[in-house]
């Protein structure tokens with residue numbers, strides 16, 4: 001049951017990472033058999049999001065935005081699009097705005113990749129074969145995740161050296177039109193009545209796509225990246 005599709009034995013660490021590289025939810029110990037999507041489809045996190053018990057914060061505007069946008073997670077193509085789960089368009093023949101959305105989403109996902117990278121570099125036992133019973137492996141991995149979070153909180157600078165910092169000098173936003181509401185016309189068309197709870201995944205995707213393509217949400221180098 002623990003034999004994975006890559007051809008060795010493993011347990012699954014399914015986790016949600018915040019913008020500060022901390023693990024804010026984790027399910028440790030799933031069997032390696034099966035795909036990420038299958039695992040996610042049966043996990044408590046998804047159920048809690050679907051039945052509304054997960055406790056997302058109330059919607060807030062994006063930076064420089066004026067319109068409330070529900071909080072959401074980002075994932076890759078393995079996950080089903082929902083208003084709380086944004087994923088790439090990921091097909092061919094995309095418009096420029098869609099390619100910018102995909103670029104920005106993949107750029108945000110690097111935080112997640114970095115979190116896993118910091119974790120496994122610090123606790124290199126995670127990179128090795130553990131000669132233990134699965135229940136012990138589960139304890140070891142859970143302990144590493146908890147220690148990682150404590151390190152993030154107590155010594156964040158120590159670990160920042162390990163992060164992917166390629167764009168750190170460039171983090172400014174062009175102010176203006178978005179804040180003034182001039183870019184909101186087509187989002188208002190798609191969002192319909194101001195009942196954010198009923199917004200579906202596509203509508204949410206439109207909102208985010210619009211924001212990353214607006215002066216308030218764009219990063220200046222994004223047009224070179226697509």
Ligand SMILES: *[C@@H]1O[C@H](CO)[C@@H](O)[C@H](O)[C@H]1NC(C)=O
Pocket residue numbers: 043044045047048051053
């Ligand atoms: C919603 O899902 C969570 C996670 O599986 C579960 O603990 C909770 O009992 C469910 N609540 C309702 C009202 O269905």
Ligand SMILES: CC(=O)N[C@H]1CO[C@H](CO)[C@@H](O)[C@@H]1O
Pocket residue numbers: 063064173174175176179216
């Ligand atoms: C016009 C405006 O409010 N611009 C702000 C956009 O967001 C960045 C980062 O949050 C601020 O630095 C700008 O002042």
